[in-house]
Amino acid sequence: MNKKVILSVAAHGDDAEFMAGGTLAKLVDEGHDLYMLIATDNDRGSYRTSAAELKAIARPEAEAAGKVLGAKGVFLLGYRDGDLCDVPPSVLRGQVMYTIRRLRAEVIFSWDPFAPFENHPDHRAIALATSDASSFSALPLFHPEQLAEGLLPQRVSEWYWYSKAHWETNKRIDISATIERKIRALYAYHCQMVLTIDDLLGDARLMGVDESRLAGIDATRFEALIDLGLRANDAKTGAELGCEYGESFRHQTIELPEIFTS
Numbered sequence: 001m002n003k004k005v006i007l008s009v010a011a012h013g014d015d016a017e018f019m020a021g022g023t024l025a026k027l028v029d030e031g032h033d034l035y036m037l038i039a040t041d042n043d044r045g046s047y048r049t050s051a052a053e054l055k056a057i058a059r060p061e062a063e064a065a066g067k068v069l070g071a072k073g074v075f076l077l078g079y080r081d082g083d084l085c086d087v088p089p090s091v092l093r094g095q096v097m098y099t100i101r102r103l104r105a106e107v108i109f110s111w112d113p114f115a116p117f118e119n120h121p122d123h124r125a126i127a128l129a130t131s132d133a134s135s136f137s138a139l140p141l142f143h144p145e146q147l148a149e150g151l152l153p154q155r156v157s158e159w160y161w162y163s164k165a166h167w168e169t170n171k172r173i174d175i176s177a178t179i180e181r182k183i184r185a186l187y188a189y190h191c192q193m194v195l196t197i198d199d200l201l202g203d204a205r206l207m208g209v210d211e212s213r214l215a216g217i218d219a220t221r222f223e224a225l226i227d228l229g230l231r232a233n234d235a236k237t238g239a240e241l242g243c244e245y246g247e248s249f250r251h252q253t254i255e256l257p258e259i260f261t262s
């Protein structure tokens, strides 16, 4: 097996864990090196906690989650949650390209830049920046200031785009052996997990679910519900694959012309 450097690029702490945590842990188990880049500090993601408090816990939570998955490094760009669309595209692209070149990353995980129905502006922004950065990181005239700093151009060969809308899904990965770690990594994002349950309760109330069914749910004790919801979701992909739990992606590789492959 060729050991590869994998770079996960997310808008928020917990994006990678929700969408690809089992696959990332599996690739680490197979001997690959994983690094994680997170663009924002999740500092709008709560009904209960102040932006300053959220910002303060962004790094320790991300590092704890990365440790569970086996990441060799976790990097944060420190942007305000929800404001990635205000960052000039060439700046964000340059920061992702810098990370790809510095780590010599060959495999990329991120939000799908061409997925339909993506409602989060941060997901759209980081997806496009990551696609652009990884498409052109081998070209020395893109961000030449990085080469002047001593970095080398870097060619990326493989992309795993998150399959949120199940759009053009063409790869399913058996994560039965790593789902426990995926769930534990998510638990590291305490405020985000509380938010997930708070949102669920808000939606349920809006949709008229009887209050007696919601009364016993305490969002700060999110573990059982997150475990249940995640397993139910990943079991669907597992069933498609013929295993217990799975994750799905729009997987893309370099396509060589027939002259080299026949």
Ligand SMILES: [Zn+2]
Residues within 6 Å of the ligand: 011, 012, 015, 120, 123
């Ligand atoms: Zn997100």
